Amino acid sequence: MKPLTEGIPKASVSKKENRFWSKAFQQRYLYMMSLPFVIWIFIFSYVPVWGWLTAFQNYKPKNSILNQKWVGFDNFIELFQDERFYLVLRNTLAMSTMGLVVGFTIPVIFALLLNELRGQFFKRSVQTISYLPHFVSWVVVAGLVTKMLSTDGGAVNQLLIYLHIIDTPIQFMAKGELFWGILTLSDLWKEMGWNSIIFLAAMAGIDPELYEASTVDGAGRFRKMWHITLPGIRTTFMVLFILSIGHLVSIGFEKQFLLGNPLVTDFSEVLDLYALKYGIQMSRYSYGTAIGIFNSVVSILLVLIANGIYKRVTKESII
């Protein structure tokens, strides 16, 4: 039995293909311009994935990657059986979520306030001063924070004692339960100005006519902020937000590494640090790779979920 429509889709497919190729030919310069970036991504993001093979081996650097002992899922089983892994996963998620919430709301508010300023000189100075800490290394920041919170002449303790809020200095850095907060706040201090730049840029791109129209309609400053500025930066905000969600599990470890100390490891150790300690430092590259794979899979899932929710709510998608 021959379906009646057999010929039709074939024709339309070839037509479509034709259209694609002719369009591609028309836009050949655009394609050529983007080619270097595609190659770049391929080399740096796809080629290394080949190394994932090591997660299923007992990798020894002496031999080549194909000449290793295969161990199946042993590394993953060990990983998921280690209590410490769940502890560091909790710390990672807690700190990155806190960072995400604080690291987005405050810079947006800061950008909104800056945007309302009239004096250009003042505005620029504040902006510059606020993003300077971004260029300070974490090593230095960690030193500053530890010194500020020190019990031995640290500014914070001295202030609190002077104000009679406490009698004896508090050992901030030795209290595990305070660690997440200290880390989030120092991160905020360092990155607030920098993160707000992109929002400021987005705000600058909002059509001034909208503001003029709303002035005519009798809207005050806060109305304008709420109804024009914020919706105006929504897309920027969401793109950055969803991308950051993708980085929830891979937040790096330098801050935690530098600010932490043995007393607070139960709160300061994060996945990457765990991978470093129990993977690379002990030459267990396979174990480290297994953690890396876990990281990547979770990250992709998080991005997809976040985008899905956003899509459902706003009917827009960034991917």
Add this chain to the structure above:
Amino acid sequence: MKRRMQMVLSLMLALVFVFVTACGKTNNEGSTNTGTTNGTPNVTSDVTEKADPITIRLASGDSNPSWDDMKSDLGKYLLEKTGITIKQEFPVGGTDSDMFALMVASDDYPDLVMPKGNAGKLVDAGALLDLRPLIEKYGPNLKKVYGEYFNRLRWSEDDDAIYTLPQGGVGQIYFESGGGFQLQHKVLESAGYPQIKTVQDYEAAIKAYVEKNPKTADGQPTIGMSLNGGEWQILISVTNPAFYATGAPDDGEFYVNQDTLEAIMHYQRPEEREYFRWLNHMNDIGLLDKESFVQKYDQYKAKIASGRVLGLIDQNWDYGEAENALKAEGKFDSTYARFPVTLNDTFQDHSFQGTGYIAGYGLGITKDAKDPVRLIKFLDYLASDEGQVLVNWGIEGKHYNVEDGKRVIPADVQAMKSNDNNTFKKTTGIGNYLISARYGDGVLDPTGNYYTTTFPEQIQTSYSDADKKTLAAYGATTYKDLWPADDAFPERKYGAAWTLPFETGSQANVIFQKTQDIMKKRIPEAILAKPADFDKIYDTFLKELDGAGVDKLNAEFTKMVKDRVALWSK
């Protein structure tokens, strides 16, 4: 919508570019001019055969802030003589184990490595050359220095290759003790030089001084004692002293029974619990610096350099830099005297229990080395009599003179050496080139002089007046005199157990890492707890060690110790 999207994306792209260009500063280190061939080398030793200058990279596991970059007197001399420029690399931020692990992971090695405890990793990765054939052919001096201990250089039972040249001094006699418990001279003086034998004596001296002087002259509170417990030196300043104070030698993290060679993790000894209980007590009465386990090394050094810390429990090489700062400022009464303090009278400090020659941490040549033969010749030169005198004493006529056949350090050089050692090291380079095989302190060269500058008379001339005054009060000539004599205890058949490497990535290695993580958390917690909670926390600590599999680890380590004894007694 689409337009806005495009704008956002291009904005982000722009940001990415900012990053890329910011990070893309090219590293032109390699192109720095290294050849200084204008001075004609006037010696015709082996090393100078090939006069063409080369630059070699040396990765060192120990940071050396006084490294001179070949710009010191000694550095220039060696460069002129051998044409070799050494570029040293140190661990940045992390520890030495990160540095070498990453090196293995990236499969990119410098010419020379001083990997400390990480040699095993490099050997497992096939990164180190077997030096045995090179030494046999080009290293007569190297072989001579190691002498009867040459067989201890062998890697293991199954592998007779030599991967590293141990850098410990051969035939070393200890004339000086850099460890123990430290007290400032002013504390001792104000207490009338009391006996300092037990932790109680030590505590009493600090207590008396703090009561009399709660604040320093500039109004800052005095600190009873501080420990360097915030970074890896927790092992040096907090846990190793638990060995010494309870009559055991430092065997890394293990206590080895000298008769049966059975090893246990040393925290499991009941004696050590009592030592930590004493630290807990010191914290309770406010004499222990509350920041001991939080502070960074820099903070610790800054505190010492301010002269406010009355007592330390550390090693001279760890606090020496800060003490040098005190000396440079002339605050000699705030520098430290050292004592072998034990938990009570029944213990004796075993710091100097003999080990024979420890073929421990050393220097290796990697498979990426450009010219191993030239390197081994260079190392052989450094190990020759001429080379050893050079790296230990410096250049004749400049850093020492020969008077009546004796090497003598001029007074001005000696003054700089003892009082401003950091600058001394950096400008002269003496102490920076001890990378090859060498004799230890107390060994005489053919001219009847000591190879090193550490010998009884020299130590005494390097003491400050404050040191001399304190030592006179205790009827000693060196701090070492306060310790039990070297032959007070039988020699350890396995050398020192801290030189035993775990097989990388093995189960024992993982368990060991876990116990270290537990220890680094629980020991500070126990010390800082209320005295009533101490036992509870210590019991939890021991239980956690059990949970991590410490029994298996002990069994494995016992086997390693026994294997070492078998290997070395061949």
